[in-house]
Amino acid sequence: MINISKLIKQRQQYSTILEDNSKLFIKPIDELGDVTFRGEFLIEKNGKLKKKQIQFQQHILVYSKNKHINILNATLLLHLTNLNEIEGLKFIKSGTSIDIYNNVIELYNYARKYCIQRDIPERYKITSTLYYGSNATFLQLESTLQHKAVYVAKIYEKQNYTTQDQVSGLKKEVQILRQLNHSQISNLVEIYENDELIFLIMEELKGETLQGLLENSQEFNESQIKQIMRPLFECVAYLHNNNIFHRDIKPQNIKFRQSDDYLQPCLIDFSLADNWNKNGRYLFTRCGSVGYVAPEVLQDKKYILNIDVYSLGVILYILATKKHPFEDAEHSKKILKNYNGKVDFTQVQCSQILLDLIRKCLEVDFTTRPSCKEILSHPFFSNRIPKLLSFKIKDQRKSTGIKSARIIHFNSANNLALEESMNSLSQSKSPSSFGSQRRSLKLQKQKTVFPEINISQSKSKYFQTRYTQYESLN
Template sequence: MSRRQNANDENLSWILKYPNEFSHEDFESQHMHILKQEQFGQLKESDEILNGQLYTFWNGTLEYSKFILMPNLLIKVTIQNGLLQIPQSQFNQNGATYYLSLSECTITQKMIQHRSQQAFGMLLTNSIGTTYLFFSNFVTFRTWYKQMKQFCKLTGFLDKYKLGDKVLPGFYTCTKKKKKTQYTVQIYKSDDFEQCQELEDAVYNEIQILRSIKHQSLLELKRVYQNNKYLFIVYEYYKGDTLFNLLNSNLQLHEVQIASIIYQILQVVKFLNQHQFYHGSINPQNVLINSQHQMLQITLINLSFKEYKVNDKLDWILNRAVESFLAPEIFEGIAPNISTDIYALGCVLYFMTYYDSKKYEFQIKNEDKDFYNVMDNFEIQNTRIDESEQQLKIGFQQNQSKSKVSSSQLDLLRKMLQTDASKRLTIKEATKHHWFVNVKSKIKSLKVERKRKKPLPSLRTIIELREMSEMDVRMTIIQQQQSGLNALHSMNSKLQSTPSNTKRTLIYTQQPSKLSQFVAKNEFDDDYEIPDEELYLEVPVINRKREPKKRPSNIILL
């Protein structure tokens, strides 16, 4: 529910006597965007946070105007209609309404004082210029500032945090100096954004998405900071490793663990699609395995969501994503969507099923280059799936199958890798696939066996499992070999630019789907049956974490 603020603020016209306190260019102009008529409908999907009368510079004058704060949006309504009402009724579509996308703005505080008079200000700076907001009441100022800074970029990261070790490509630990609280920070070079606008768009879209929704398998975003050289995205503290690095260290996954990973990713994809998003870059480098919990818990990172229009270039997808994980229809001009996410997840399942790290040992130099070297040589070979099915058939006939791959796993694999998007599994069909039902039965049988026989060793994390057969899983755990992480001595030595492939150009030629085209309207009925929560868990089964509550408001991507 929104709150009305600052309705009877005292006149602040006296601050005009101090022109040196402001940028002349910012004073003489305005830096907000006009809200287009077709964007009004999106506002109905979001909740109002604050509203009130605020002072701002507007084309050379000091205006006392109505402002509304919504998730990621600051809206200025220039036509006054008396008392404040609910947002959608107060926007006059025939008049001018302006907005700022707060995720693109850096927010700073400014105070102006003359004798007994005080003005408390906020500066919202984006690539166009700076918008000033002023308050005479400190309590009102703090209320607005506290709400707005959760959507804006802040300054002074290195003053507030101590940077630690590199834990993942582009990710580092950091500690808040005052409270000694640990966080994880992702760092981008500003130069990389200047060289690739699509990268900047994707990063800011991810920031907006993570501020809009919350899920146990998505990192919780805390704050965003920026200086002249870097963008710092602060997340909750996370300890784990990428699925690729684990597989590359000779980790052998049991079928139950593979099913749990795939099922959890499916749940995230479904969740994103329910909010009209897709991931866009599902691959083993963007799947993290959490090492802080006994249960097997995954996290998806590096969302590459973008809203495409007809004739938009798809260069970002072609030149940044892993080519072998791209669905065939993308090369025909179809933009990414939930169906292409399903295909990419099929590639992840194929990778976990058949990847042999020993084949690439000679290429292991550093984790970033190693990943791209392996991906450059990775391809889906249907003949390998055929061979696995043939081995299962022969083993079944001889009643002595030793295959680690089940027929239901291969069936899901084929259906997710269907090159014809119209025949590919939907998200609902994938989550209800009989492989997950079969694996659930295996988990239950393992639980019964544990009661009759010697209990399983403690499975602190999936990282502790090394080269196990289906029988060995009950008896053997090889201790994880921890590799020391060297302290980083300077910022420049820490940050590596993302490797890029040879640039190609492709135009989005077909009218895409709104995501609903790929998923029926009733695709996610709450009452349909899915495999139970055991598929989230590592054997032995541990009670699942309580599902985090969804944030009340959706952020608007304008």
């Protein structure tokens, strides 16, 4: 077992990235959403316990008519019994606190993803190192509070976040993950932060990535393609309904929930995700992975939510043909093909109904490209599947030649850097429909330069840093 307890030793004072200077007790907010959690608890006040009915609307606790409580980024401490059972919660923010008791397990499970906890060595033991990403380390953890409960920790080293853009990007990822709760997503469970590290505790997905299946020459019939792609389109439709786009959908970022079947594909890695906004300005606007990004992103056009539909269309093409639509030995030519969106549909040997779906998803003109909701009403998905098929990896077979693409971050037309992106903190109201977006956008084609790609890898103070399944695109 790996022991890094010394690296995450608890202290009285902490340097923090995620905490803010907002107050715990705030004035009532007039426009709140629906109640997402409620219950009757014991509130400690002036040394006495008072029974109170409380309700949450996201991270806002409606405490009384004159007072609300904002637990977002509050420090969360647990009151534990001698048997290591949770008997109370303490929320601390800006020098004030509130203690809540009486059957708080359900409240803890709800509130912990909005708060920041400190004492991770007491809550988890590390069982294995999964892999090293370009700017994060992934560990498998086992909970000490829940018997045999296993999670995945995405760990960021704070020494690598030296600029405001980097910090803003990390905060954006956390903000997006806190909004999500879907069966086709690796959902955020809770967050820990100390002086050196930030831990994003995520649901464990036991299955393989779609990229792994492709590299093992897994064959897919149309029923299996439907089983994989329908949940993904439903998941992305859920994101778009919440005004969020993923912006980096590719086989490496699709992982199956279970290892014994491939009926539950899930989206992972929301480091490029952001909220759509009307002005089209983001911390990093020109971003994605070469070969999967929509052409309008490369063309520096003001894009809309259906850039994710294009990425899913590329995956559909690969599943149907076992080939990549923009594959080329020369990287610059691959980018140019992706930039122009030129796809050879003669390579697609499938039913006409599936071919029609692929064509619609890979429509270069994003003003006529359908939304996820429209795609889900396509005959390919609306037709009934006579029998659901479970399929497994076929071992010891030749690689398909479909290689993993590194995440590409297009900072501007003159700078391409290999790194995970940092995202904008700006938000806006969700567009009412794709039609309204399409009418409001002016298509302005701009000159695009395809410079050399700079590979950057930050040195790790705590973990050995190396590339794994990702390959250089140079």
